[in-house]
Each structure stands twice: as structure tokens, then as C-alpha cells.
Amino acid sequence: MKVYLLTNKVSMIHAKQYGSSGPDLIVIHGLFGNADNWHSIAQGLAEHFTVHCIDLPNHGKSDSMSDASYPKMAEAVLDWAKLNEIRSFYLLGHSMGGKVAMQMAAIATKGLIKKLIIVDIAPVDYEPSHTKILEGLQAINKSKPSSRKEADTLLSQYESNLTVRQFLLKNLVRKESGFELALSVDNIASSYSTILKKPHIKDPVDIPTLFIKGENSDYIVAEYQDAISTLFPNANFKMIVGTGHWLHAEKPLPFTSLVRRFLE
CATH class of the missing domain: 1.10.10 (Arc Repressor Mutant, subunit A)
Known part of the structure; x- marks a missing residue:
């Protein structure tokens, strides 16, 4: 699968593109990650989607960003999509990237994000662990x-x-x-203290959303259910058994199948 590099200094974002047909899907990595973490998953999805794997600010080949709040990171990715003339897209984010994706969904114009997938993270504050x-x-x-x-x-x-x-x-x-x-x-x-906080979401997000949890991960627990349901009332939930926080790397085939079924 041919890989394209899309670099945009205005929005400080670097990305890799997999495939060139099918609807656009933007994928956002977690803390300390980069676009290459999603290489295998993107290859598997490129038959059905045009997949854009993002390097978030301060990660990979994207520019640095001081005070990397969720609104600032979300705006950077949205600016990148606009400059690359991506007029509507599916959106998937893992861990910190999931919080960026939630923030994007909260501030994007209606209809820009068609469906949202959040991987093993919730819209809550977390305790420091890094x-x-x-x-x-x-x-x-x-x-x-x-x-x-x-x-x-x-x-x-x-x-x-x-x-x-x-x-x-x-x-x-x-x-x-x-x-x-x-x-x-x-x-x-x-x-880091900002990254641990929940995204800034004022009103419920009605975009069709799928939350995917790793069975053995404690990033999504029962006590977070109310926060998720309140902010994402149109959400479904799936769990991949025998996995932790890195469920997409631990069981890539079930994960890819879940993503494809939800989006299609």
C-alpha cells in the first residue's frame, strides 16, 4: 500500500495517508505515540477508506506546541483537514488521541465528522501515571x-x-x-496536567459514537458510564476480550473488524 506524506506547516500537523479511495478516516494516536503506531491497522482499513494517520503536536514530525490543551490540539487537526480539503470524515482516536477526537467532535461544524470512534479512554479527569x-x-x-x-x-x-x-x-x-x-x-x-483533564465539552455531542474498551484496561470503568452517556448520548459500547489499553495492537483483526462494521 502506497504511503503519502501530507505536511502542513500552517496547522503544525504531519500525517501519513493510506489508500486513495473511499471515505476519509482520520486516526489519532495516544500520548508518546505517532502515526507509525497505526501503520498495520491503516493498511488493513485502506481497502475501504482513505486513512490519514496524524502526528499530534509535540509528537512525531508535527511541530511543537506549548500549552498543548485539547482545544488547541483539536483546532490544529481541524485546520489540517480544512487545508487538505477533507470536507467530511470519520474520526478515530486512542487514549489521549481519543480525548482530542472528542474535543474535535464538540467544536466541529455540524456534519463534518460523520462517525466517531473512541478507543479506551473516557471524557473524565485521570490521575498522573507518567x-x-x-x-x-x-x-x-x-x-x-x-x-x-x-x-x-x-x-x-x-x-x-x-x-x-x-x-x-x-x-x-x-x-x-x-x-x-x-x-x-x-x-x-x-x-501534562492539562492532558490529564477531560476535554472541554459544553453540550452533548450527538454524532454516532463507538467506545471500544480493552477488557483488562482500567481507562474505562463502570463509574465513567454516566459521564460518557451524558456527553455522548448516541454512543454504543464494545469490549475486546483479553486485551489491555493497547487493544488495537494486541488483537488487530477483531479491532479492525469492529471499526469497519461500525463505520460501514
Whole structure:
């Protein structure tokens, strides 16, 4: 599947496009991720949709953004869609990207977003859980390790889970002075308290919405049901058994099938 690069400096957004026929589907990654995290899923969906995988501000190849609030990030993605003449689209967001997607749905003009998929996140405030990771990422950028192994050794002092470290280190890029992260870590750290907050949604969003939960994840729990139903009264719910927060990576085929059935 051919990959197209769409870069727009006005809206600070970089994206990868998969496919060129079918309705547009914009996909937004979570915290510390990037468009490449969704490569396999996008390839699977490109037969039916024109898939645009977004790098959010402060992530991947998109520009940095201080005070990365949900309204500011949502406006950046909406500006990108407008400049690329995407006049209506489906929208999918995972984790922090799900909150950006919710914010987009709350402020977009009526009819722009046809359907909305939110993956393992709720419109609520969360407790901090990435403080040590942020310290580790800042340490990597400061020390500029000479190898990926050296970067992993350094990060292991802050995060013991190998799978989490492997995900984070996908952001490593080689520079003349050593490896650095394709993340604006300082901006993310300064915006972290804002990222933990719920999106700014004044009125209920009536767009047809699907919330997908990982069975073993605690990002969507029963006590969040009222908040979801109040803000998204036209929502359905699905759960993928045997998965955690990264359900799309853990069980890509059931996940892709769910997405396609809901959108089609």
C-alpha cells in the first residue's frame, strides 16, 4: 500500500495517508505515540477508506506546541483537514488521541465528522501515571545516547516494563550528536496536567459514537458510564476480550473488524 506524506506547516500537523479511495478516516494516536503506531491497522482499513494517520503536536514530525490543551490540539487537526480539503470524515482516536477526537467532535461544524470512534479512554479527569516516564525521556534527550541499547538502559532506570520501553523508544531518531526522541518532551511535561483533564465539552455531542474498551484496561470503568452517556448520548459500547489499553495492537483483526462494521 502506497504511503503519502501530507505536511502542513500552517496547522503544525504531519500525517501519513493510506489508500486513495473511499471515505476519509482520520486516526489519532495516544500520548508518546505517532502515526507509525497505526501503520498495520491503516493498511488493513485502506481497502475501504482513505486513512490519514496524524502526528499530534509535540509528537512525531508535527511541530511543537506549548500549552498543548485539547482545544488547541483539536483546532490544529481541524485546520489540517480544512487545508487538505477533507470536507467530511470519520474520526478515530486512542487514549489521549481519543480525548482530542472528542474535543474535535464538540467544536466541529455540524456534519463534518460523520462517525466517531473512541478507543479506551473516557471524557473524565485521570490521575498522573507518567511522571517517571517523562523524567526518563528528558534524561535521554539530555544525554543523547550513542545507541538504542544505551537509551534502553537509561530508560530502564525510570520504567521497568520492557514492552512500555520498546513503545517509547520507537520515537528514537539518530542525530549527529547521538540519539534523540521525536517528541517535544519538555512541552509534553509542562502540558501534562492539562492532558490529564477531560476535554472541554459544553453540550452533548450527538454524532454516532463507538467506545471500544480493552477488557483488562482500567481507562474505562463502570463509574465513567454516566459521564460518557451524558456527553455522548448516541454512543454504543464494545469490549475486546483479553486485551489491555493497547487493544488495537494486541488483537488487530477483531479491532479492525469492529471499526469497519461500525463505520460501514
